[in-house]
Amino acid sequence: MNRFALITGASRGLGAFLASHFWSAGYSLCLVGRDLEALKSIALSFPKKNGAEVVFLVADMADVSSVSSLCSEIRSRLPRLDVLINNAAIHGPIGSFWVNDLTAWRQAIQVDLLAPIELCHAIVPWMKVQGGGSIINLSGGGATAPRPNFSAYGTAKAGLVRFSETLAEEVKIHNIRVNCISPGAMQTAMLAEVLEKGKTAVGQREFSIASKVFQNGGASMESVVNLALFLASDESNGITGKLISAVWDDWGNWPEHLDELSSTDVYTLRRIAGRDRGFTWGDK
Secondary structure (H helix, E strand, O other), X not given: OOOEEEEEOOOOHHHHHHHHHHHHOOOEEEEEEOOHHHHHHHHHOOOOOOOOOEEEEEOOOOOHHHHHHHHHHXXXXXXXXXXXXXXXXXXXXXXXXXXXXXXXXXXXXXXXXXXXXXXXXXXXXXXXXXXXXXXXXXXXXXXXXOOOOOHHHHHHHHHHHHHXXXXXXXXXXXOEEEEEEEOOOOXXXXXXXXXXXXXXXXXXXXXXXXXXXXXXXXXXXXXXXXXXXXXXXXXXXXXXXXXXXXXXXXXXXXHHHHHHHHHOOOOOOOOOOHHHHOOOOOOO
């Protein structure tokens, strides 16, 4: 069976890296991005392979009508879809929230949260008919802790994680898995943007982290790819609704602990109560 994986933001950075490795792993691909020629250039770098194909779809995730058209085109152009990877993202406005341009702020919510949600809305019924599939949403800094000066990005990514957890509960009866990957800080164009904006806009902590990554190397794209391939494969059956760190989590051992994973709130977003920190004054 020819398995198809769809990757958004596939023309550069992590998206292009994911595309190359999913191709090498035997997947046919649907590559989505704003620049058709860039997508074609990425595909030309792939080694030749019999029986697999690459479909290019141009879409601007910031444009609601473009995303809607993309959802329709996916169904008309692909014979099936086994893996959906929502990778495309932007930082949106950087700096104190009250001076952010709200139009740009809303655009970040559209690209980072609403576009992936719309793709899931279109793809889940198709995966149900096929008998299952895997949805992988890329999380990022701000999903699990406050990220000053990146309010739009952090809000969108936190929302994407909670959406993924909720959707996972709804679709697991249909053999559809939904998980999020926290990739860690990598040498990408998005992280370079942090340095370009400077300390005043991003804050000392963000600037220092980005500087160290570009000086000493950051998280490995290879680790993200390996995790994504695992989540796309049958090896990850039973693992759903989780936020998984490509850097810190020993996910390779998780299939041996499915009962514990499915019966607890580990690797999910949650509220921390006083009792969780040993405080006696805050809880009834």
